[in-house]
């Protein structure tokens with residue numbers, strides 16, 4: 001039962017995070033969205049209110065530890081704890097839309113773009129949010145952390161930084177799950193299931209590609225996943241979660 005649960009969705013202002021936040025709101029959860037995009041945060045907060053959710057929006061750069069610690073404290077204070085964390089925030093290349101330039105090859109890539117921007121949002125962000133959410137989950141008797149996987153074709157070149165960040169999260173999930181298993185905190189990782197054209201994609205891409213609803217209820221199921229699935233890379237097939245590895 002997600003009704004009344006306290007849920008945080010990082011990257012929840014737009015795209016798949018917005019879709020995830022809507023899903024939890026429809027289930028009656030209390031939903032906090034955290035993102036760097038202030039304008040879209042406020043817009044999505046309004047939508048969550050229209051869905052009847054007790055909702056809050058906190059402008060947060062997930063790579064900033066003080067900001068992340070403050071986010072968790074604000075949500076725990078307002079909602080009475082933290083039950084679910086969805087680590088959606090990432091810098092996503094969206095190469096399938098329009099004429100987006102591929103990212104540079106390693107030999108041409110700026111170190112701060114690789115480490116700070118791409119690895120930072122996905123890996124540092126997931127680490128920091130998990131680090132600061134877990135103590136509240138422990139106090140509440142347990143919780144669930146849902147990490148976001150993703151990828152991209154090896155050729156043509158361009159997706160290396162993004163795919164490296166996202167695959168690193170599979171290992172992070174596996175190891176973090178064992179650290180918190182005894183506290184009844186489950187940690188899983190799952191992708192939306194396909195390359196998705198979000199609400200920000202050009203019209204032609206939205207017509208050609210699946211939208212966020214392609215993901216179905218997978219993120220909601222992950223928020224209630226049995227502890228046996230903790231640590232695993234999951235997929236959603238035929239109406240249920242399945243283990244990929």
Ligand SMILES: NC(=O)c1ccc[n+]([C@@H]2O[C@H](COP(=O)([O-])OP(=O)(O)OC[C@H]3O[C@@H](n4cnc5c(N)ncnc54)[C@H](O)[C@@H]3O)[C@@H](O)[C@H]2O)c1
Nearest residue numbers: 011015016035036061062088089090092121148150195196
């Ligand atoms: N769209 C796809 O095809 C696809 C496929 C597989 C996985 N995913 C995953 O789904 C998630 C969402 O992707 P999306 O397509 O909705 O992308 P998106 O760019 O629409 O959304 C990402 C959100 O994260 C926010 N963000 C980025 N850096 C941040 C930071 N440092 N602090 C806080 N917020 C930050 C952005 O402002 C944005 O709102 C990502 O984790 C992505 O890897 C997407």
